Amino acid sequence: MTTDATDTTVTDEAVRSLHATTDPRLRELLTGLIRHLHAFARETRLTQQEWERAIGFLTATGQTCTDTRQEFILLSDVLGLSMLVETIHGNNADRAAGATESTVLGPFHMTESPARELGADIDLVGGGEPCVVSGRVLSRDGTPLPGAVVDVWQADGNGFYDVQRPEVQPPGNGRGLFTADAEGRFWFRTCVPSPYPIPTDGPVGDLLRATARHPYRPAHIHFIASAEDHVPVTTHIFVAGSDYLDSDAVFAVKPSLVQEFTRTDDSSLAREFGVPNPFRHARFDLVLEHS
Structure with missing residues (x-):
């Protein structure tokens, strides 16, 4: 990625990095995920502190899961x-x-x-x-x-x-x-x-x-x-x-x-x-x- 990249070129570069993905459905899903996540960050002007808090929340969600409890399904619900x-x-x-x-x-x-x-x-x-x-x-x-x-x-x-x-x-x-x-x-x-x-x-x-x-x-x-x-x-x-x-x-x-x-x-x-x-x-x- 070039050093003068803008927020949109970051998105384009991330999508292009998937070009060698052999599974077409996986490439489609990841492309959509990247584009929507990046659009969300731009639309809400997501801060570094907010993103770190979100990562902490997702980490805690995974740590809460056990053999008899699925916190990620609950979150999805x-x-x-x-x-x-x-x-x-x-x-x-x-x-x-x-x-x-x-x-x-x-x-x-x-x-x-x-x-x-x-x-x-x-x-x-x-x-x-x-x-x-x-x-x-x-x-x-x-x-x-x-x-x-x-x-x-x-x-x-x-x-x-x-x-x-x-x-x-x-x-x-x-x-x-x-x-x-x-x-x-x-x-x-x-x-x-x-x-x-x-x-x-x-x-x-x-x-x-x-x-x-x-x-x-x-x-x-x-x-x-x-x-x-x-x-x-x-x-x-x-x-x-x-x-x-x-x-x-x-x-x-x-x-x-x-x-x-x-x-x-x-x-x-x-x-x-x-x-x-x-x-x-x-x-x-x-x-x-x-x-």
Whole structure:
């Protein structure tokens, strides 16, 4: 680079340095990253002190990550980037034709869900309102998908995932890996989820406080549904009427994913599901696009 370089020639030189990159997609991504980062620095007149502080923040974000905590995913979530990428490449264009809408993975899919029998209780600690979740996994044309796999994870009745409080919750609490029956049906017992704050004891929490944002997510259950010859979907169901549906800290709520958890007073149905009466019942289908 020449000694009389301007801010624009710095950008051009940095882009030209990628000329030998053999992977065209990598070259495209890095070129865009350099140009946008440099444009951001010029537009905001970024100072050296501010950039050093940003580097410190990113360093702390990486240092906060563990085998059971992903602070970078959390950062991506609260900046809206996770939801943007999901919206760009998710299956939302297929929603009009009936496919279940996707949403963010979130930072707590960090351990494998244990395989469980249909109807099993994933709430191993109790304390929440008893609930049954049931539905079918279907192809977009309405054909049931027997043997479809439904991966489920949620927080406990106090709003914590098993990996957040291992001294209180056994591994796998709030998680289950279910195989749909011959008619594509799945069902399991759990507790009604509650709204909860995302972790705020790390750099992402510092960012939320600095920007006067709340950390709360509306009540929800996570799902990944997959079946042979179909595109998997990563999604949630949100509890209708929950607080924060209109201000989710990670911007993940979609109206089609808000479901009623209906209060059910039916002793025979309660006996069938193995839950106390009355209980809450959420019924919905997971509809997959053919690959």
